[in-house]
Amino acid sequence: MFEKKEAAVQLTAGLLNYIEEWKAKDGNLIMILHQVQEEYGYVPREVALQLSRMLNVPLARIYGVITFYHFFRASKPGKHTIAVCLGTACYLKGGEDILKELEVNLGVGVGGTTDDGQFSLESVRCLGCCGLSPVMTVDGEVYGTLKKEKLPDILAKYRVK
Ligand code: FES
Numbered sequence: 001m002f003e004k005k006e007a008a009v010q011l012t013a014g015l016l017n018y019i020e021e022w023k024a025k026d027g028n029l030i031m032i033l034h035q036v037q038e039e040y041g042y043v044p045r046e047v048a049l050q051l052s053r054m055l056n057v058p059l060a061r062i063y064g065v066i067t068f069y070h071f072f073r074a075s076k077p078g079k080h081t082i083a084v085c086l087g088t089a090c091y092l093k094g095g096e097d098i099l100k101e102l103e104v105n106l107g108v109g110v111g112g113t114t115d116d117g118q119f120s121l122e123s124v125r126c127l128g129c130c131g132l133s134p135v136m137t138v139d140g141e142v143y144g145t146l147k148k149e150k151l152p153d154i155l156a157k158y159r160v161k
Pocket of ligand 1: 086087090091128131135
């Protein structure tokens with residue numbers, strides 16, 4: 001039976017040195033995951049597996065940390081990053097509905113990347129423009145007073161690029 005294999009990821013010498021340096025210290029997992037993300041832009045599964053072996057930490061614990069801290073990504077970032085604000089003002093004005101609509105439209109949840117590699121979806125807490133709530137950004141460009149109906153046009157603008 002065909003088995004999907006993880007693409008081999010070679011840990012860089014710099015990363016190996018960093019792991020060696022932090023291996024026995026308190027808080028090592030978070031520090032090492034930060035370094036991994038700095039190196040790859042996310043935490044590849046293959047690297048998480050290697051860390052599990054090297055640090056003698058269960059893989060479930062590594063993914064527990066990755067999912068608990070929104071900063072960490074378990075999938076490769078897409079070409080465009082969508083950040084939906086779920087801060088209080090945006091939440092009260094329907095930010096969650098915007099997020100749900102995007103999840104359906106893109107077929108990914110928060111922290112995910114579409115299969116075609118076009119979009120990553122994130123949620124954030126307050127983008128600092130609460131007067132425009134509900135708000136989202138695409139690659140840092142702000143879209144305010146959002147309505148679900150506007151989303152297809154906004155996405156189309158980035159899809160063609
Ligand atoms: S709560 Fe969304 S921009 Fe402030």
